[in-house]
Amino acid sequence: MAQITKKEVDVVVCGLGWAGSLMSIELAMAGLTVRALEKGPDRSYDDFAYPKPADEYAYAVRNKVMTTPAASAVTVRYTMNDTALPTRKWGAFVPGGGVGGSGLHWTGVLIRPTPTDIKLKSYVDEAYRPGILQEDMRVRDFPFSWEEIEPWFDKFERICGQSGKTGNLRGQIQEGGDPFEGPRSNPYPLPPLEDTLNNVMFAEAAKKLGYHPFPNPSAAASRAWTNPYGNQIAPCNYCGYCSKYPCLNYSKASPQTAVMDALKRMDNFSYEVNANVLKVVLHDDKKTAKGVIYIDEQGNECFQPAKIVVLSSFQLYNVHLMLLSGIGKPYDPVTEEGVVGRNYAFLSNGGATLFFKDKHFNPFVAAGPTGQMFNDISPGNFDGPGLGFLGGAKIHSSQATGTPMSAALPKGTPSWGAGWKEGLEEWYGHSMKVSITTTCMSYRDVYLDLDPTYTNEHGQPLLRITFNWKQNELKLQQYLKGIVGNIVQELNPDSASMSFLPMDADFDLTKYVSTHNVGGAIMGDDPKTSALNKYLQCWDVHNVFVPGGNAFPQNFQANPTDTIGAITLMAAQAIKDRYLNNPGPLVQV
Amino acid sequence: MVLERPTSRRKFLMGALMAIPVSALIAKGLTAAQAAEMAAPDLADYQPVFFSADEWQFILAATDRLIPAGGNGKAPGALETNVPVFIDQQLDGDFGQEIYMQGPFNPRAPATMGYQIPFYPQKIYQRGIQLVNQWCQQQMNQSFNKLTPAQQDDVLSRLQKNKVDFAALGEENMQPSHLFSQLLADTKHGYLSDPMYGGNKGMKAWIAIGFPGARASYLEWVKQHNIPYPLGPVSIQGARA
Numbered sequence: 077m078a079q080i081t082k083k084e085v086d087v088v089v090c091g092l093g094w095a096g097s098l099m100s101i102e103l104a105m106a107g108l109t110v111r112a113l114e115k116g117p118d119r120s121y122d123d124f125a126y127p128k129p130a131d132e133y134a135y136a137v138r139n140k141v142m143t144t145p146a147a148s149a150v151t152v153r154y155t156m157n158d159t160a161l162p163t164r165k166w167g168a169f170v171p172g173g174g175v176g177g178s179g180l181h182w183t184g185v186l187i188r189p190t191p192t193d194i195k196l197k198s199y200v201d202e203a204y205r206p207g208i209l210q211e212d213m214r215v216r217d218f219p220f221s222w223e224e225i226e227p228w229f230d231k232f233e234r235i236c237g238q239s240g241k242t243g244n245l246r247g248q249i250q251e252g253g254d255p256f257e258g259p260r261s262n263p264y265p266l267p268p269l270e271d272t273l274n275n276v277m278f279a280e281a282a283k284k285l286g287y288h289p290f291p292n293p294s295a296a297a298s299r300a301w302t303n304p305y306g307n308q309i310a311p312c313n314y315c316g317y318c319s320k321y322p323c324l325n326y327s328k329a330s331p332q333t334a335v336m337d338a339l340k341r342m343d344n345f346s347y348e349v350n351a352n353v354l355k356v357v358l359h360d361d362k363k364t365a366k367g368v369i370y371i372d373e374q375g376n377e378c379f380q381p382a383k384i385v386v387l388s389s390f391q392l393y394n395v396h397l398m399l400l401s402g403i404g405k406p407y408d409p410v411t412e413e414g415v416v417g418r419n420y421a422f423l424s425n426g427g428a429t430l431f432f433k434d435k436h437f438n439p440f441v442a443a444g445p446t447g448q449m450f451n452d453i454s455p456g457n458f459d460g461p462g463l464g465f466l467g468g469a470k471i472h473s474s475q476a477t478g479t480p481m482s483a484a485l486p487k488g489t490p491s492w493g494a495g496w497k498e499g500l501e502e503w504y505g506h507s508m509k510v511s512i513t514t515t516c517m518s519y520r521d522v523y524l525d526l527d528p529t530y531t532n533e534h535g536q537p538l539l540r541i542t543f544n545w546k547q548n549e550l551k552l553q554q555y556l557k558g559i560v561g562n563i564v565q566e567l568n569p570d571s572a573s574m575s576f577l578p579m580d581a582d583f584d585l586t587k588y589v590s591t592h593n594v595g596g597a598i599m600g601d602d603p604k605t606s607a608l609n610k611y612l613q614c615w616d617v618h619n620v621f622v623p624g625g626n627a628f629p630q631n632f633q634a635n636p637t638d639t640i641g642a643i644t645l646m647a648a649q650a651i652k653d654r655y656l657n658n659p660g661p662l663v664q665v
Numbered sequence: 666m667v668l669e670r671p672t673s674r675r676k677f678l679m680g681a682l683m684a685i686p687v688s689a690l691i692a693k694g695l696t697a698a699q700a701a702e703m704a705a706p707d708l709a710d711y712q713p714v715f716f717s718a719d720e721w722q723f724i725l726a727a728t729d730r731l732i733p734a735g736g737n738g739k740a741p742g743a744l745e746t747n748v749p750v751f752i753d754q755q756l757d758g759d760f761g762q763e764i765y766m767q768g769p770f771n772p773r774a775p776a777t778m779g780y781q782i783p784f785y786p787q788k789i790y791q792r793g794i795q796l797v798n799q800w801c802q803q804q805m806n807q808s809f810n811k812l813t814p815a816q817q818d819d820v821l822s823r824l825q826k827n828k829v830d831f832a833a834l835g836e837e838n839m840q841p842s843h844l845f846s847q848l849l850a851d852t853k854h855g856y857l858s859d860p861m862y863g864g865n866k867g868m869k870a871w872i873a874i875g876f877p878g879a880r881a882s883y884l885e886w887v888k889q890h891n892i893p894y895p896l897g898p899v900s901i902q903g904a905r906a
Contacts, residue, residue, distance in 0.1 A: 131859055
């Protein structure tokens with residue numbers, strides 16, 4: 077194994093998904109030499125031209141555009157006293173792999189959190205009587221105001237070609253949009269996607285029950301769009317292959333469609349794939365990084381010197397790299413000292429599947445974000461304090477995919493044999509879902525650290541997740557069960573099956589929930605309780621920036637990608653405007 | 666014309682069909698659907714590449730019970746759609762190589778912790794089939810494939826519910842349900858995946874349920890509510906049915 081030292085660059089970007097590609101293009105546009113290292117393979121649009129992605133087996137079963145557990149496993153345990161076991165196969169979450177990362181296979185629901193979501197601790201202090209919430213809960217505010225972050229949501233949404241219905245334009249509530257959304261400086265760039273039958277039925281029922289449904293905000297473009305980087309995005313054709321698939325129609329915003337085409341044309345940008353970053357190398361005083369060590373495709377150990385290091389891998393792997401590199405003090409859940417690893421959160425889903433003999437939903441006619449949702453049951457919009465729990469959910473009927481292996485069958489249908497076959501033939505295309513996507517709070521003893529037993533192919537310890545459901549989240553599930561039940565009753569199907577977590581549920585690693593893992597290296601105002609400042613800059617090592625879902629102090633009911641895009645763009649601007657002129661901590665405490 | 670004369674069809678099938686692309690068959694004057702079906706081998710002529718002869722007999726018998734032919738409706742069975750071919754060809758490739766396989770293993774971990782056994786799927790099949798046949802011999806003096814359909818269904822149910830004692834047969838690392846769930850999942854995948862993987866012969870499973878396969882363009886259709894979609898499936902290699 078040769079040791080190779082590469083030519084120094086201004087910025088090395090580790091991971092080429094949304095965060096990495098946005099950082100790369102913004103910093104390259106400022107004239108910096110940017111070199112991106114991506115652990116997985118290259119994935120260009122040519123790889124996804126029709127009909128290649130129209131393949132449920134390859135993409136949804138064999139995880140063709142995901143990283144493999146063999147290369148990227150983590151370990152999981154329920155409590156601090158358990159022995160963790162590795163994710164030998166993916167189940168509850170499936171991180172993407174290669175250029176585009178999880179931004180390639182995402183479902184494309186491009187939605188903002190609410191102003192309450194980003195100031196959740198302030199909301200709790202104001203709305204909840206002391207003692208009503210779990211003592212071990214550790215929610216925090218994001219370290220910025222709505223007004224500060226809003227322009228970056230706006231910018232990212234224009235990069236994606238966001239499609240939807242405006243609900244709040246500069247304080248004016250707009251009919252048909254989400255009345256609970258924070259004020260937008262501009263309307264949605266594009267009109268919403270078309271509604272499928274389930275959307276229409278769900279929206280009508282929700283309205284009758286007094287809720288405020290609106291079309292899912294979508295990164296599958298409803299019309300042709302040219303984004304601020306000059307990339308052209310095509311109108312969605314509802315192909316039905318979105319969530320877990322790359323887009324075959326150049327319609328779903330991804331790092332490829334929205335960023336990489338322009339980025340690749342820049343002379344001061346280069347990237348290397350199958351380049352596995354093992355460690356950030358710090359100077360002796362531990363206050364700055366001098367570059368990263370990675371293993372290249374040929375197995376050589378390379379040192380890439382850089383003035384700025386951006387860790388923009390998936391949330392879990394960003395935290396892993398920080399722990400492996402000695403950046404920031406590791407979190408200790410007993411003393412509550414240390415910052416790297418704290419405030420990990422996942423989220424739960426659930427809902428009802430409704431079966432209608434006489435309705436044809438044509439479920440294969442779909443974009444990932446096809447759907448309607450309402451936000452009436454998210455923090456601050458209903459009486460959570462009176463119910464004794466913190467949190468909420470977006471409640472939606474989506475028709476994200478209609479491929480047959482994922483078809484739902486009514487309760488009582490046998491899982492095999494003649495009964496299964498006849499059930500599939502009778503019921504395929506005759507069901508719709510009403511679903512919840514929930515918040516998930518952070519807790520003192522829910523965290524990430526290095527596993528003492530299991531290692532990766534380079535002999536490094538795997539990242540260990542300590543996580544299980546808490547009473548607060550289970551109470552929320554039970555409350556949502558009632559709300560979804562009322563909607564089901566209103567829709568009056570021939571039959572329905574409900575799926576909600578019971579009060580004694582353990583985290584089930586075998587059933588896919590989402591890939592919305594967050595936290596572990598959170599942004600905040602206080603270096604004692606956060607790893608990063610508001611510009612995603614490490615408090616301890618000022619030339620290391622860590623954009624990603626790792627920065628969220630807890631999980632909200634909105635899908636994370638819009639926020640990851642916004643905080644990354646805000647950080648990139650701060651690097652350009654301030655850090656380059658005066659390298660050092662961007663926030664003084 | 667070819668299809669009207671069984672002997673020439675037979676001859677046609679015997680000649681290296683796996684190597685002929687569907688487009689070439691279409692050029693010979695067949696409809697795309699006929700070509701798609703013919704491009705798949707007859708199950709009886711298929712030589713498994715992964716399974717041994719005994720294992721193959723088990724797979725044929727078991728998949729035939731998991732998705733039987735006949736019954737109400739028009740959906741075909743696993744054997745009519747070459748599901749065993751699919752499983753055999755998948756197992757012969759890099760199937761399972763994505764699994765993280767470093768020990769220690771805790772095969773008794775709660776089911777919610779997921780896959781925790783020290784076997785790749787290939788080994789689950791090989792060891793599992795051996796154990797099931799051993800158990801069937803002990804209990805009924807026959808290997809699984811020789812049992813009556815009702816007996817086979819009973820054995821499969823027992824496997825699903827872990828009611829066959831693999832530990833008593835010397836296997837501590839895997840449960841009967843590991844074999845059952847792997848086999849059931851792969852059987853359904855073979856039934857419903859694109860025919861280029863060897864199963865879903867002639868796209869008959871898709872036709873039965875009304876799934877249009879790789880058409881993947883519904884801009885005009887999204888506004889048509891509660892009307893059955895009228896067109897049959899297409900495959901990734903361009904066959905229509």
